[in-house]
Amino acid sequence: MGFFSNLFGKQTCCLCGAECGPMSRDKIKNKEYVCSDCKKKCSSFIRVSEMDKETVQGHIDFMEKREKIYQQILVNSKAQSYFNMKKDQGIVFYDEHGFLVVIDKKHGVTKLNHEVIRYDEVESYELYTEMNKPTEQGKPETFKEDGVIIKLFGNKNSLSGDSKNKGAHVYPYNTRDIKICLRTSEKQTQYADNVVQHFDFIFGVNDNRSALFSFGMNKQEKRELQAQVDMAKLMGGAIKAAVKGESAEGNDKLMEQMEKTQASTAAAETSGLSAYSAKADAAEQQVG
Ligand SMILES: [Zn+2]
Incomplete structure (x- = not known):
């Protein structure tokens, strides 16, 4: 196995085992190769040359999951x-x-x-x-x-x-x-x-800008107010439960209010982006 046969000879794809010629393969780390069919499963924006075999395989799994989404x-x-x-x-x-x-x-x-x-x-x-x-x-x-x-x-x-x-x-x-x-x-x-x-x-870029001559709240101010209102309700409920002892039904209500508060607090902190993160997380869970 000389220099030229390494360069121009057939190699084996380290992922699927297919034989691949010099025009239909990419070299990855550790002197291994992936064939063009396996490369097609990867993102257009990554570089397989920077990855080892395990990373490329993990990346293909990742892309297949996104395909399912x-x-x-x-x-x-x-x-x-x-x-x-x-x-x-x-x-x-x-x-x-x-x-x-x-x-x-x-x-x-x-x-x-x-x-x-x-x-x-x-x-x-x-x-x-x-x-x-x-x-x-x-x-x-x-x-x-x-x-x-x-x-x-x-x-x-x-x-x-x-x-x-x-x-x-x-x-x-x-x-x-x-x-x-x-x-x-x-x-x-x-x-x-x-x-x-x-x-x-x-990304809520213009959310902290109120229209000129508008005395209403802008989107970001509304988010912050909602977070404060939810937090106050949660605290009120929690104190009531601590003083009086709470029924199972009351506990469910308290948990519900806690989730609401977490969501509105996250929305205020991320200028609304957290709602999209939650959707993306749910989608990932859904496809398994
Ligand atoms: Zn392959």
Whole structure:
């Protein structure tokens, strides 16, 4: 087994045992290989070269679970999608549960599992615009494309105390930036703004802003008030129970109020994101 036969000869996929030639495999850690069929089961945004065999297998299991969430829950939910038909790229928001990233097939790879992402796994999102350099000196730049770039909380180190408080959840693999091109010509519909606004809504970005001349409470103030009201009710109930002794029925009521209080407190602390986290947790439990 010389250098060339290692490079060009057939190798065995360490996951499924298939023989794979140099064009249909990826090298992973410890000089092992995965075949293109196994690679298709992975996310488009991870790098298998950084993973060992166990990590790739764990990742495929993870993606299969997300596929189940897609098939069993998301496809039946209300959806809002923003697509660039030309590039076959886009994003679909399933308001309650999370979103789906559809990415191009530029490497000729059709992924087997859908890229389902939880809202609380998003670290940042932003608009991007790329311009073509002018063909001649003195001519203006021309529009090339625009879209959004999404970054995920990729490892535990990236979760600082502050993001933990805001209800962040770790996407369990390091990912490269998720770049979704939504427009390749200024004549196409401008979706990137809609996508950013959708994320702003989910993350409560404008919730602490009251409309000018409005004396009402904004969304975040309402959340905080609700948490206080629920806490007061809970304390009242608990004191009553302590003084009088409580029936089984009364205890059930107290437990119910406690759950309510926990939910409204979490909503106030995370600017509403906790409701989406709870939905995503429930979906994960449902598919097993
Ligand atoms: Zn394989």
